[in-house]
Amino acid sequence: MDAKTQKYDRQLRLWGNSGQEALESAHILLVNATAVGCEILKNLVLPGIGQFTVVDQGTVTQNDIGSNFFLDSESLGKSRAERACELLGELNEDVKGHSVAKDILAVLTETPRYLAQFSMVIATDVTRQTAEKLAALCWLNGQESGTTSGLKSTDSPAGKKETTFVWVKTAGLLGSARIAVPEHTIVEAHPENVADLRIDTPFPELVDYAKAFNFDTEDTLEFGHIPYVAILLKYMDEWKQQHHGKIPSTYAEKNQLKANIRSGMRSGDDENFDEAINSVLRSCQPTVVPSSIKELFADAKCVNLTSESANFWILTRAVKDFVDNTEKSGGLLPLSGTIPDMKAQTDSYVTLQSIYKTKAKHDVQEVSKIVEHLLESLGLASGSISLQEIESFCKYSAFLKVIRFRSLEQEYNQPKAQQIGEGENWEDDVDPLHVHVATLLQSWAVEGDAVSKELTHEVCRYGKGAVHNIASFMGGVVSQEIIKLITHQYIPLDNTFIFDGARSVSAVYAV
Amino acid sequence: MIDTQTITDHERWAGIYKLLDRTSLIHPEFEPQEEIKEFIKSCKILVIGAGGLGCEILKNLALSGFCDIHVIDMDTIDVSNLNRQFLFRRADVGKPKAVTAAEFINKRVQGVTVTPHYCKIQDKDEDFYQEFALVICGLDSIEARRWINATLVGFKGQARVILPGITSCYECSMDMLSKPTGFPLCTIANTPRLPEHCIEWASVLEWPNKHGERKMDTDDPKDIQWLYETALARAKQYNIQGVTYSLTQGVVKNIIPAIAATNAIIAASCCNEALKIATTCAKNLDNYMMYSGNDSVYTYTFQHQRKEDCPVCSNSVSKLEFGGDKTLEDFMDYLKEKPDIQLKRPSFAIGGKPLYMQAPKQLEEAMRPNLAKPLKDLFSNGDEVTITDSTLPFSMQIQVTFL
Numbered sequence: 001m002d003a004k005t006q007k008y009d010r011q012l013r014l015w016g017n018s019g020q021e022a023l024e025s026a027h028i029l030l031v032n033a034t035a036v037g038c039e040i041l042k043n044l045v046l047p048g049i050g051q052f053t054v055v056d057q058g059t060v061t062q063n064d065i066g067s068n069f070f071l072d073s074e075s076l077g078k079s080r081a082e083r084a085c086e087l088l089g090e091l092n093e094d095v096k097g098h099s100v101a102k103d104i105l106a107v108l109t110e111t112p113r114y115l116a117q118f119s120m121v122i123a124t125d126v127t128r129q130t131a132e133k134l135a136a137l138c139w140l141n142g143q144e145s146g147t148t149s150g151l152k153s154t155d156s157p158a159g160k161k162e163t164t165f166v167w168v169k170t171a172g173l174l175g176s177a178r179i180a181v182p183e184h185t186i187v188e189a190h191p192e193n194v195a196d197l198r199i200d201t202p203f204p205e206l207v208d209y210a211k212a213f214n215f216d217t218e219d220t221l222e223f224g225h226i227p228y229v230a231i232l233l234k235y236m237d238e239w240k241q242q243h244h245g246k247i248p249s250t251y252a253e254k255n256q257l258k259a260n261i262r263s264g265m266r267s268g269d270d271e272n273f274d275e276a277i278n279s280v281l282r283s284c285q286p287t288v289v290p291s292s293i294k295e296l297f298a299d300a301k302c303v304n305l306t307s308e309s310a311n312f313w314i315l316t317r318a319v320k321d322f323v324d325n326t327e328k329s330g331g332l333l334p335l336s337g338t339i340p341d342m343k344a345q346t347d348s349y350v351t352l353q354s355i356y357k358t359k360a361k362h363d364v365q366e367v368s369k370i371v372e373h374l375l376e377s378l379g380l381a382s383g384s385i386s387l388q389e390i391e392s393f394c395k396y397s398a399f400l401k402v403i404r405f406r407s408l409e410q411e412y413n414q415p416k417a418q419q420i421g422e423g424e425n426w427e428d429d430v431d432p433l434h435v436h437v438a439t440l441l442q443s444w445a446v447e448g449d450a451v452s453k454e455l456t457h458e459v460c461r462y463g464k465g466a467v468h469n470i471a472s473f474m475g476g477v478v479s480q481e482i483i484k485l486i487t488h489q490y491i492p493l494d495n496t497f498i499f500d501g502a503r504s505v506s507a508v509y510a511v
Numbered sequence: 512m513i514d515t516q517t518i519t520d521h522e523r524w525a526g527i528y529k530l531l532d533r534t535s536l537i538h539p540e541f542e543p544q545e546e547i548k549e550f551i552k553s554c555k556i557l558v559i560g561a562g563g564l565g566c567e568i569l570k571n572l573a574l575s576g577f578c579d580i581h582v583i584d585m586d587t588i589d590v591s592n593l594n595r596q597f598l599f600r601r602a603d604v605g606k607p608k609a610v611t612a613a614e615f616i617n618k619r620v621q622g623v624t625v626t627p628h629y630c631k632i633q634d635k636d637e638d639f640y641q642e643f644a645l646v647i648c649g650l651d652s653i654e655a656r657r658w659i660n661a662t663l664v665g666f667k668g669q670a671r672v673i674l675p676g677i678t679s680c681y682e683c684s685m686d687m688l689s690k691p692t693g694f695p696l697c698t699i700a701n702t703p704r705l706p707e708h709c710i711e712w713a714s715v716l717e718w719p720n721k722h723g724e725r726k727m728d729t730d731d732p733k734d735i736q737w738l739y740e741t742a743l744a745r746a747k748q749y750n751i752q753g754v755t756y757s758l759t760q761g762v763v764k765n766i767i768p769a770i771a772a773t774n775a776i777i778a779a780s781c782c783n784e785a786l787k788i789a790t791t792c793a794k795n796l797d798n799y800m801m802y803s804g805n806d807s808v809y810t811y812t813f814q815h816q817r818k819e820d821c822p823v824c825s826n827s828v829s830k831l832e833f834g835g836d837k838t839l840e841d842f843m844d845y846l847k848e849k850p851d852i853q854l855k856r857p858s859f860a861i862g863g864k865p866l867y868m869q870a871p872k873q874l875e876e877a878m879r880p881n882l883a884k885p886l887k888d889l890f891s892n893g894d895e896v897t898i899t900d901s902t903l904p905f906s907m908q909i910q911v912t913f914l
Binding site: 047505 | 518519522523524525526527528529530533534535536537538567570571574575576590591593594595597600601619620621702703704705749750751757760761766767768769770771772773774775776777778779780782783784786787793794796800804805806807808809810812
């Protein structure tokens with residue numbers, strides 16, 4: 001085991017080498033070295049992102065060192081960007097840190113395409129105007145590029161990068177995070193169960209396998225080790241013969257099938273029969289293409305491929321064409337090829353495993369052929385989508401996911417920037433804020449007193465104060481989301497997260 | 512450079528002092544008082560564990576204004592800790608976690624004193640624990656959590672507030688833990704199917720065969736390599752795929768994947784509650800928050816109920832129904848699998864008289880025949896059985912009614 005694998009062992013078990021590669025090729029920009037910003041970066045530098053850049057014009061104040069662990073008393077009066085970069089950089093010798101002691105708007109004036117080099121822009125403690133400007137520039141990058149599954153930018157056909165925008169705010173015991181990127185695609189959503197056993201529509205090799213078991217054997221050990229898949233197939237086949245080829249559909253029918261299986265048990269504790277009975281409900285779910293995947297098949301990006309199309313969409317199209325070729329696919333998605341553990345003798349389990357794996361491999365080959373055709377017709381290089389990527393795409397094809405976030409522009413149009421609760425006479429802010437909230441609610445046609453005076457008062461009480469625990473909590477949540485976005489594994493939140501530290505509750509809204 | 516003497520509490524803790532100086536309409540019980548600020552500075556607070564959660568908790572408490580923090584941990588730093596335990600560097604590998612973490616915080620955060628205790632939690636007596644106003648527990652071992660719960664007052668990790676005698680305690684919720692993943696011995700020995708079965712065979716059956724009395728050291732790469740090769744050979748023999756070094760290590764060390772982000776979330780929730788309890792500036796969590804980040808972000812906050820027959824926080828005796836014709840071994844297997852009990856090597860006694868003891872060896876051998884006897888031959892219907900186990904910090908009384 002090499003040194004890197006040793007250091008990253010605990011996380012590689014979560015996102016594997018492909019996720020780690022995606023992290024290592026990421027370059028993340030932090031706008032303003034706030035407590036929450038540095039907490040986010042801490043949780044990203046530790047697992048080894050490629051590079052980070054801190055842009056901040058400010059110098060370190062006493063309040064900074066009271067809330068930010070990556071600024072210390074020696075930093076007082078020095079550049080926030082430089083000191084934060086230095087202390088964060090100590091966390092991982094494999095990560096490159098850069099700092100720019102300027103205001104982000106000044107940087108953008110000098111270099112208008114500045115943001116295009118980043119995979120992610122995290123804005124903290126910025127005005128709404130600045131946030132909107134950053135969000136719009138990132139959004140443009142995202143639309144220009146072919147967003148692709150968790151691969152290096154050079155692997156995507158167009159060679160362009162997406163830039164995801166994240167805006168994080170904390171005030172007293174409140175925290176919120178907003179994510180915006182035109183489109184985010186996920187292949188490895190890490191579903192709980194990827195088993196796809198096809199008990200209702202067994203393929204010929206599976207039928208033959210099940211038939212080979214002797215259910216009349218005298219040998220109790222042999223009987224107790226017939227794999228439950230074979231038991232289910234036998235009883236399902238008998239059922240179909242008695243019911244014009246149909247599988248049980250009603251609750252009563254499913255219970256009857258369970259009873260049929262139970263009647264075949266010899267002793268009360270044939271575990272394999274129990275396993276079969278416990279799988280009846282799932283097995284009576286007809287194997288079909290899930291509606292969420294059908295929607296992807298109908299998506300314009302799948303239908304109208306171009307040479308700029310991301311691998312994700314070329315692969316989605318290939319799977320669609322595979323499904324449409326019913327002779328080859330039976331109208332079903334490629335087989336996942338994994339089976340759960342079950343009571344069985346080693347040989348019969350290994351054989352069953354290999355039957356599913358072989359069929360899955362066969363499906364992958366068919367999809368690969370289609371991918372090659374598509375690449376050729378698009379004028380893209382043969383083999384530019386690796387077999388490994390096709391395999392993983394086929395394995396998880398029932399769980400593909402696309403999130404299209406709403407932009408900040410879409411979220412709201414009325415400009416507003418009000419500093420809340422900053423002054424000595426903070427309670428004077430309660431009434432104006434309450435009126436403002438009421439006006440907003442009215443304009444959105446939200447009826448009644450949805451936001452109470454007490455809550456408005458509470459927000460003013462917080463007065464934008466940086467409380468480290470909240471910064472750290474939000475730092476954890478946001479960095480977790482960023483890892484999901486960069487690796488294209490697991491499902492990120494869409495699109496706004498709010499944490500109420502006073503009541504210890506949270507919520508996600510698609511605003 | 513600015514003279515560090517000029518640092519004032521008022522400026523440095525501005526964010527927190529807003530919470531402490533200003534009243535709240537959603538929590539009108541709160542009364543701002545200068546004494547609260549003094550209390551944060553002077554109260555003694557104990558952090559149990561200086562691992563992934565511990566590092567975060569120490570940082571959070573120091574930046575919440577707590578000045579007298581103690582930390583207890585028996586572990587030394589391993590290279591695989593570095594991806595999340597951010598108070599440690601590569602040069603620190605092998606050093607005690609508690610000492611290294613304390614030194615780092617003391618240097619980074621001016622005015623804070625973290626006192627390290629490089630020892631087992633069980634090495635400290637009740638008097639030690641009673642000194643602290645608050646205890647925050649960042650442990651990943653169920654055994655250690657159980658021990659702390661039975662020993663002291665306080666509240667603990669996993670974003671949970673435990674007020675002794677008021678809220679439910681750790682032992683009350685043992686049944687919420689998932690069943691420990693174990694494989695039946697007969698599968699491991701006779702019908703292996705998964706790479707994990709081959710690894711278990713190598714570590715449980717083949718290791719004692721080949722190495723006799725020598726105990727396996729799961730931190731020694733040589734021992735892991737031996738297990739890996741042994742498991743791989745068995746897998747080849749049975750045509751099973753997927754035995755890797757990494758999986759071997761994962762199975763024998765029971766590794767739980769861990770990243771900085773998740774630790775940060777849980778630790779911050781705990782420390783947020785600690786600050787709320789210490790200052791009363793907002794209502795504390797009542798009493799359980801769960802966090803899940805696989806699909807979007809989901810938190811669930813609820814009131815976990817006390818268990819009426821909890822062996823720690825109630826005085827009643829647990830009751831159980833079990834077949835009187837079944838053997839003591841059956842009974843033992845049943846208790847090992849029962850999620851709210853979770854025993855490893857239980858010993859049994861009835862009215863002070865042992866029925867079966869795991870140790871010493873001579874006693875175990877002498878009493879082993881009892882395992883094969885039906886329960887009804889060993890005690891009467893309705894008797895209270897006393898169970899002790901190395902995983903239990905207390906002895907458990909169960910009243911057994913025969914079915």
